[in-house]
Amino acid sequence: MRFSISGYTATSAAGVGLSELRQALAGRRSGLRENDLENCDLGTWIGRVEQINSTELPSEVAHLDGRNNRLAWLALQQDGLLDALVRCVEKFGTHRIGTIMGTSTSSIGRTEEAYRRLDESGRMPPEYRQPEVHNLHSPSILVAQLAGLSGPSMTISTACSSSAKVFSAAARWLQCGLVDAVLVGGADSLCLSTLYGFNSLELVSSEPCRPFDVNRRGINIGEAAGYAIITRFEAGSEATLALIGYGESSDAYHMSHPHPDGLGALAAVDAALARAGLAADEVEYINLHGTASRANDLVETRVLASRFGAETRASSTKGWTGHTLGAAGILEAVITLDAMQTGLIPGTLNCLTVDPDFEFPVQLENRHGRVKYAMSNSFGFGGNNAALVFEALRD
């Protein structure tokens, strides 16, 4: 299988759009900050996107207002993506372009606000009565309308693998001929549900997250949105990047702990390699899930050690962005694609002493080099795993 990626962008605490992201990665400048989210006093660090505060939705979608949709809109305006979508519409027609977004919590932040203001009979006040906001599909509704796309539209919500799985769903829709192009993406914004929820599971770190460090103390929650445009591969096209494999699996183990041997993660990685027709040692870079939780990082290095050799560089970029949950799949797919495009292969931030229990050497320093094949891994609650394989299409 081979599908062209004809445009991509991401916005996170590490920057609005690709140019800021590249500068943060190259300069090893983390976007994490001490928690200063309004109305939240948890002692942790977060990956907050400052510019959301100055972002307003266009008037035709004012009824969709909320932090998550503002973030989705901010990200959609970067890197010429809207122009690329206009060209797509001209080529294929608007009803032939699908929209598939991933999110774990959608606009729940807006729902939380409404619940602080319920009236005496327990109803949301009028300004919060937004049917198309208080549901998981909200980011897809917003994006399809603003990009002028009228093909089928779907939101995937499988916790932290949500916006990795948008790629496999898009590939299938294209292969069946349901659509000719798909805008895939993801958007997840900071909210109390995830901050206090992960805190209740004792997974939130009180300091900047340190993926793969022996002293890692948990995750930092971040927010992000990102997009990619996917079409069927045409010989002679200008596309320089392609999706060539995906794998999806279930752990069948526990709702919030990964399988100790990474059984499900391994199945997803193997399925992605098989679909790409690659041997493990052909993969030159892997962007890891690498959340900095005790369990994830240990299990993930076990998975790496059982398939990959030291020639495969693997790193976690969550020290720059935090764990952006339902947006992690798209954000890290974009970081992986951009590493193939620019030759800057990010290392791992905040990891001072690699955990000696790990059986696989994680890359700490940034490196430069050409990457032909790369992988991005995402693992979510419910034991929901996804792995993606991309190819750089140059001679």
Place this chain on the structure above:
Amino acid sequence: MIEFDICGIGAWSERFANAEELVAGLESGLWPDSVSLQPELIPPRERRRAPQFVKMAVEVMQQACRMAGMEPNRPATVFASQMSDMETTDNICRVLAESPRLVSPTRFHNSVHNAAVGYWSIATASHAPANAIAAFELSSSIALLEAAAQLAVERTPVLVVVQDAAPPVPFEYICPGAATFAAALLIAPPGASARALVRCRLTTSPTEADWPDLPPRSPDGLAGNASARILPLLAAALTPFSGEVNLSFPVAPRLSLQLRLQRETC
């Protein structure tokens, strides 16, 4: 065109416990006042921790596999809901509006949209891919589309679940008067299962479609439930007909999904 067999159907609401009771009720128009929910697949200890929304899904998923005579760990799963688990959302948002904000860790992990397929994979030891999707009012038709695409490309049986619950007060304005409804369809590539109910041919066409009417003697409250819009498909697959049945469902503003149902014998 995507071709598949519907091999098993599960259904649950407070008015029917399974597909058989659904068919009987649609014939007689008589419905019991309440129906219990005790999915056998979830061990008793887990049953206490699992929310009603998860139990409903696991129950109808098991019913569909049983009817099809298929091992429950074989099909990929696609779960869909317009509003997801509103009871869990309501609880978490209430706790967050109070001080201190003591979110229950179990509630939190149950709040993910893929909770039901997560519990299912654990209960059945299934490593198959599990998807959880939403598409607002089109959730059930998009779920069918997604399941069919997965079946066609991966050549795998797919267990698709669509369900929505009755809303707590703050969400009532979104789905007023909606009653709880859950349904599962096990679809398989043509001929892959010995026990097919009907063969379906799925196509899309660039036309507007209205939802098909609910069966005339449907229980109250299902008109307001986005997931119950799949009921005409369930009814057609479960009741005898000769020739063929054609159904269309909207999947986008100017795109409809056409289903042509035929008995497998022809």
